[in-house]
Amino acid sequence: EVQLVESGGGLVQPGRSLKLSCAASGFTFSNYGMHWIRQAPTKGLEWVASISPSGGSTYYRDSVKGRFTISRDNAKSTLYLQMDSLRSEDTATYYCATPTGSGLYFDYWGQGVMVTVSS
Amino acid sequence: DIQMTQSPSLLSASVGDRVTLSCKASQNIYKYLNWYQQKLGEAPKLLIYYTNSLQTGIPSRFSGSGSGTDYTLTISSLQPEDVATYFCQQYNSWPTFGAGTKLELK
Numbered sequence: 001e002v003q004l005v006e007s008g009g010g011l012v013q014p015g016r017s018l019k020l021s022c023a024a025s026g027f028t029f030s031n032y033g034m035h036w037i038r039q040a041p042t043k044g045l046e047w048v049a050s051i052s053p054s055g056g057s058t059y060y061r062d063s064v065k066g067r068f069t070i071s072r073d074n075a076k077s078t079l080y081l082q083m084d085s086l087r088s089e090d091t092a093t094y095y096c097a098t099p100t101g102s103g104l105y106f107d108y109w110g111q112g113v114m115v116t117v118s119s
Numbered sequence: 120d121i122q123m124t125q126s127p128s129l130l131s132a133s134v135g136d137r138v139t140l141s142c143k144a145s146q147n148i149y150k151y152l153n154w155y156q157q158k159l160g161e162a163p164k165l166l167i168y169y170t171n172s173l174q175t176g177i178p179s180r181f182s183g184s185g186s187g188t189d190y191t192l193t194i195s196s197l198q199p200e201d202v203a204t205y206f207c208q209q210y211n212s213w214p215t216f217g218a219g220t221k222l223e224l225k
Contacts (some may be wrong), residue, residue: 045216104210105168
């Protein structure tokens with residue numbers, strides 16, 4: 001059974017940093033691109049960042065470029081999101097997700113982890 | 120970015136009704152369109168991918184159609200467990216999602 005379990009969320013002051021983790025199991029982690037998607041309270045979904053199976057290619061939405069870093073450790077089957085210079089507008093539930101099919105459709109999601117940026 | 124517009128934002132329907140949700144893209148997305156269901160407090164669940172392909176394990180009362188910029192999710196006979204918010208997502212370019220349609224029972 002595929003499982004994605006996020007951790008590392010919490011309350012953080014504006015300008016500070018936080019690192020999220022997503023532990024994967026039940027599939028060959030190193031074969032798949034991985035993604036972070038967020039959802040602000042009572043809002044819609046927003047793609048944040050993606051990383052290729054090898055980790056050699058990364059992609060970010062404009063609003064987080066230069067502040068967030070996506071990475072992975074294939075030996076540990078774990079995905080990360082380092083979030084620096086956090087802003088109030090980064091407050092959201094963060095999901096890791098993966099498409100295991102041939103297109104960019106997210107068939108597996110974690111349960112989500114809440115990040116609150118507030119003083 | 121490709122903008123996705125869903126309508127209506129809120130839909131009230133009765134058990135057994137045929138329900139249609141709409142999603143419009145700001146440009147042609149060549150059928151690269153997925154639908155998700157999100158229940159309160161849960162992660163989204165993939166229902167339909169590439170416009171009309173039913174994800175494994177999803178009931179056949181769910182179906183998708185469309186082309187170009189206009190897409191539709193149809194529930195042929197609404198069930199109580201279908202109460203949720205439904206999101207469309209395009210992947211012709213980096214993924215963008217619609218704002219959602221909240222489906223409630225009348």
